[in-house]
Amino acid sequence: MTLSLVGLEIVVNHAPGHTGGSVTFRLPTGAPITAHGKSKIDVDVLFSGDLLFAGSIGRTDLPGGDYPTILRSLARVCLTLPDETVVLSGHGPQTTIGAERRANPFLTGLAPPAGPHRGM
Numbered sequence: 001m002t003l004s005l006v007g008l009e010i011v012v013n014h015a016p017g018h019t020g021g022s023v024t025f026r027l028p029t030g031a032p033i034t035a036h037g038k039s040k041i042d043v044d045v046l047f048s049g050d051l052l053f054a055g056s057i058g059r060t061d062l063p064g065g066d067y068p069t070i071l072r073s074l075a076r077v078c079l080t081l082p083d084e085t086v087v088l089s090g091h092g093p094q095t096t097i098g099a100e101r102r103a104n105p106f107l108t109g110l111a112p113p114a115g116p117h118r119g120m
Contacts, residue, residue, distance in 0.1 A: 007032060013077045017070020018050040018058030024077055026085075044085040046097070052078050052087055054095035057106045071110060080112040 003010040003025075011026040025047040033039045050058035051073060060067040078087075083098025100107055 015049075015051045015070075015073040015077045017060060017066055017073045019062075019064040020066075022049060022051060022058070022073070024048050024051055026081075044081055046078070046081065046085055046087050048078070048087050048089045050090045052100060052104075053089045053091060054087075054093050054100070055104055056092075057104075058090075071106075074107060075110045075112055079107070079110060 001012045003012050008027065008031055011028060013024045013026070015022045015024050027041055027045045029042065029044050030040045031045075033041050046052075051070065052058075057070060057074065059065060060070050078097060079101065081097045083096060083101060085097040087095045087097060087100065089095070
């Protein structure tokens, strides 16, 4: 799903697991970063909320959380993105998809789903 907001095209993906209604927001490469659209971002930027953190993932032990579901969301939403994608999470420092793919223990053994997929 794409959300058009003040001249930005923001990709929205349903990413349940931390909660049933969790979503991520992504500014794709080339999105304008000024009011006049003269400057563009040069890599995807993912606002991951509580799905993915630097070195960790969102909690699933609270009501509405589900560990197998968050793992599927991580594989579908995060691991399909390029390594250089910047991740801005709901807590903690900035990271990239590549750094998390290499070092995040929760992503070990996960793979993006095969075949075409849609955002929601």
